[in-house]
Amino acid sequence: MSRAEVELLVIGGGITGAGIARDAAMRGLRTALVERGDLASGTSSRSSKLIHGGLRYLEQGEVGLVLEAAAERRTLRKIATHLAVPGRMALPIHGRTSAGLMKLRAGLWAYEKMARIAPEERHEIWKRDDTLDHVHGLEPQNLQGAAVYTEYVTDDARLTLETVKSAKRAGALVATYAPAVGIVEEAPAASTAGGTTARSPRLRVSINDDLTGRLHEVTARVVVNAAGPWVDAVRGLGGAAAPRMHLTKGIHLVVSRERLPVDDMIVMRAVDRRMVFVVPYGDIVWIGTTDTDYPRAVERPTITREDVDYLLEATNRTWPAARIGDDDVRGAWAGVRPLLHQEGKKPSEISRRDEILVEPNGLVSIAGGKLTTYRRMAERVVDAVVERLGNKAARPCTTGDVPLVDGETPVPIVRTSLSDADVAYAVDAECAVSICDVLERRARSNLFASGNGLPDVERVGGILARRLGWDERRLATEIEHYRARIAEDVAWRAARS
Ligand SMILES: Cc1cc2nc3c(=O)[nH]c(=O)nc-3n(C[C@H](O)[C@H](O)[C@H](O)COP(=O)(O)OP(=O)(O)OC[C@H]3O[C@@H](n4cnc5c(N)ncnc54)[C@H](O)[C@@H]3O)c2cc1C
Incomplete structure (x- = not known):
């Protein structure tokens, strides 16, 4: 993605960024997505895993949210039964x-x-x-x-993964373990053979490849910040921005x-x-x-x-x-x-609505929202991106009609028993590069398998080591890291009530 300018760079590989990348790529935009860690490693693997019909927003008088949630639930059932x-x-x-x-x-x-x-x-x-x-x-x-x-x-992490895989199928470039670490505006003018012509400004985003330690520069005509809880931090990469989250x-x-x-x-x-x-x-x-x-x-x-x-x-x-x-x-x-900050409201009273924020340097941020309404939210963001690009060739949104990748072959929503082939597939086709990527988000073994995936950790580690060329030390560190995370999830037991 650093070789040629992209039309859209999405920062964040949770459900919001995944939905935006899929929509944009399907409309024909040259699209790239970077994720700081693993896909769905943020909030999008930690929800209640419900596609809400919106009933509970009725109590808060949010009729717009109710209607959108109910409609999106029907759409999700159609594209990802x-x-x-x-x-x-x-x-x-x-x-x-x-x-x-x-x-x-x-x-x-x-x-x-x-x-x-x-x-x-x-x-x-x-x-x-x-x-x-x-x-x-x-x-x-x-x-x-x-x-x-x-x-x-639903399985929130699987929904995110399949949305990213659909984005890749439509042509999006995807990099994980690739945090955006800086954003600068490029000179708004470019020289051509006949002199200097005005062009819309670009943003140049510095991206660290955490797997190799190399720094890359990606130039994009529009950058969308879909960093969930880190939205304010990413807004701050291009200069001071008053917190909104x-x-x-x-x-x-x-x-x-x-x-x-x-x-x-x-x-x-x-x-x-x-x-x-x-x-x-x-x-x-x-x-x-x-x-x-x-x-x-x-x-x-x-x-x-x-x-x-x-x-x-x-x-x-x-x-x-x-x-x-x-x-x-x-x-x-x-x-x-x-969530988007609302003055004087308690956590459970804050609206779950979303909002598009635009910084003076042109960075577009999407804040707030729900897993349930991610597709519609992405559609609104990509509409705004197409308008900013002035791209008349962009196709209309079709994300509500085209099934997600893997939607054709229904499998249990929460997968925990993993074959060797599943692990190999997670590495080859689903961007997994660590034991945690496989056991926590490709399968949900850490949460739902008996023994929290610990009985599988060495076998899974062995397959990853062979495929990714790890030495014994790396393998041992990976196994230890997974075990430590499982222990950490129940560390609260040390303080008896
Ligand atoms: C406890 C809980 C229960 C919930 N239950 C439900 C529910 O049942 N139904 C529902 O519809 N919604 C639910 N939600 C809401 C829903 O989970 C979130 O709205 C949604 O997952 C947010 O997705 P996101 O992509 O915006 O954020 P995230 O999933 O956090 O994704 C943002 C991504 O950006 C990445 N990132 C951050 N900084 C950078 C950077 N510098 N460079 C590159 N990448 C970066 C992060 O690593 C992260 O992966 C729940 C939320 C919580 C916390």
């Missing part, structure tokens, strides 16, 4: 009267009309006894019943489904009345999330004792006999939400 899997979500209502349940029923009815929810996905109401039949062990006291509606489950942390716990045998996704109320989800998948369930201010952008925010206690309290209040304790937690993950 295997990564948008519908399931039932039950919201049990406890209270002295049935007023809460009736209010919810009216809200769902209005939502389904407004969001054009398909008849087979419309809600039902379970009476008290039906609820207890469906959700074993649920706290029966004051239970009025449950509202049951449809939500979709508000970062909040969310954690999840993974528990064996034997210990919490639920058939459907369940919504619980945390101690502060926030909604917390329990999502069953295969032999596990994940429980989350929290929403607390976090001071800085990091790949792996710290999981604290308070975070864990908050989720365990809600779980054990909802299923009093379950008595889920620290030792039942098989794994945990935490991520940082890249």
Whole structure:
């Protein structure tokens, strides 16, 4: 990508950058994407893994978000059937009267009309006894019943990977372990045979190749900053920029489904009345999330004792006999939400809307947003890019119609059992260059496999070593690094509640 000028350089290989690169390449723009670490190594492998229909934004009066989320959910189901899997979500209502349940029923009815929810996905109401039949062990006291509606489950990292692979298929150049480290404006005039002609300014971005230590320069007519929680940091690479982001942390716990045998996704109320989800998948369930201010952008925010206690309290209040304790937690993950700052709002009140910011040097940043609405958000950004380029030859957006790569051959959404061929494929076709890349994001073994992928670490390391030419020392360091990360995910256990 440093050899010839590109029309668009995208900084950030999370779902936002991936969606923009795919859209731009499919419209025929010369597109490149650089990612500081691995694809989806930021927030896009750390979400609740739900493609939300937007119902919860109704409570906040964000009708635009509701409609967009519901429409995008339908689109994702069309272009990536295997990564948008519908399931039932039950919201049990406890209270002295049935007023809460009736209010919810009216809200769902209005939502389904407004969001054009398909008849087979419309809600039902379970009476008290039906609820207890469906959700074993649920706290029966004051239970009025449950509202049951449809939500979709995804594998966030896999969605990102397949979006990047689709971008590559459409011609985008992709480099991982390649952080942007500087942005400068190029002289706005260029000389031609007949003298000097005016041309639109370019940005020159310095990119470090962390695998070789070499520095490269990429010249782009437009640069889009899709760095998620690092949006402000990347804006700062080209000169001072007033912060616009508000970062909040969310954690999840993974528990064996034997210990919490639920058939459907369940919504619980945390101690502060926030909604917390329990999502069953295969032999596990994940429980989350929290929403607390976090001071800085990091790949792996710290999981604290308070975070864990908050989720365990809600779980054990909802299923009093379950008595889920620290030792039942098989794994945990935490991520940082890249939200747009709104003065005076608490973390859970901040809007999940997105906004395009343009710096004086022309750098375009996309801030905020959700996994669910990434495709539509990318479409808006690429519309703005095409306008800035004045590119009349760009084709219209088709990302809502063309299936993602691998969408043709549905596989389980969360893959954990890995064959040798899967590992080789991750290296050859999916940009994996480390054990963590394979076990954490190509498979989700660190979170969902029994033993958190530790039983596979040497075999996977051996295949990578042969393919990538590692010596024994490098292999040993890689294995140790993976083991240390697994231990770090449950380090909060040291502080007993
Ligand atoms: C706990 C939690 C739960 C969530 N649950 C849901 C959910 O269920 N459904 C939903 O729709 N949304 C959910 N979200 C929101 C969603 O996950 C995010 O909106 C989305 O993943 C953000 O993607 P992104 O690409 O903008 O950021 P990221 O995924 O963080 O990607 C940004 C990338 O930029 C890279 N980068 C940074 N600096 C540089 C640089 N200098 N050079 C090159 N690359 C750089 C980073 O390494 C990173 O990979 C959740 C978020 C959290 C935290």
